């Protein structure tokens with residue numbers, strides 16, 4: 595087998611090697627039970643333990659209050675764009691969205707099919723290079739919820755604050771930053787995240803929701819799978835979940851717990867991102883389009899040379915050196931280094947060394 599590369603993809607992204615080795619060791623015969631997790635009944639004692647341990651470890655590392663349900667669903671972040679308004683826009687039917695990038699635009703566009711959507715703020719005019727400052731007065735008092743995208747995977751921005759929405763439940767898409775930093779769950783009504791960036795393999799979406807917010811959707815006229823209450827009442831086992839994905843995610847939660855929790859994870863993430871941003875800011879060749887430093891993402895570091903051809907050359911040469919997927923999103927070009935939890939610090943150091951050599955050769 596050739597050597598492993600450093601994968602800077604925005605998702606699916608790297609997973610911890612020790613977890614994959616352990617999963618490989620247990621692939622045919624999980625913990626001596628004579629079968630693979632891929633073959634196991636989702637109603638078996640073995641899988642019940644995998645699911646319950648995963649949830650317990652997640653609750654511990656994220657400090658999830660008892661009045662919040664944890665759901666392991668399918669359909670990605672994308673299905674949450676529909677499930678959120680279907681389940682929560684059931685009072686006034688109004689939903690206020692803050693637009694900070696492609697994903698929040700998609701979320702709002704989907705919500706428009708089911709709710710009266712107002713764009714409360716947007717940074718689109720400046721190509722989403724900053725996070726708007728919003729507060730209570732920006733939202734309709736009778737809105738059923740406010741929706742934000744905490745980390746903007748494509749534009750490399752991140753909220754440095756939690757908007758005050760008063761009594762209106764705040765819904766947050768944390769697909770690309772969950773488990774990377776400590777958050778106060780009680781500030782949110784609902785948190786969702788696709789797994790393939792910081793949780794595990796693609797195919798599970800995690801939803802953490804305050805229990806009083808669910809069970810209000812008209813489930814007689816809606817697809818049953820889309821009702822959070824059904825999944826909450828059945829401990830994510832209403833139908834067959836992505837058992838293997840939940841198993842690997844559970845291993846990730848356990849690893850974070852054993853390494854000292856999310857605070858330690860965050861310390862490493864800050865160290866990785868600071869090294870890279872400091873180098874970019876000090877360099878002559880590269881520039882980060884997110885000028886407001888407090889809005890910069892720890893997970894997706896976006897940078898450009900200012901010359902599209904040189905950007906392409908950068909991405910191609912990096913690939914030859916075993917650093918792949920450094921191209922920016924196809925909608926904006928440039929470069930993007932996604933340095934999620936599982937990207938080792940050495941990967942970031944190797945990238946910076948390459949950037950230095952490339953700068954010297956191309957200035």
Ligand SMILES: *Cc1c(COP(=O)(O)O)cnc(C)c1O
Nearest residue numbers: 670671672697747767769770788
């Ligand atoms: C990747 C991503 C999504 C889309 O997730 P899918 O699982 O592919 O549907 C949604 N929101 C954010 C912030 C993302 O980074």
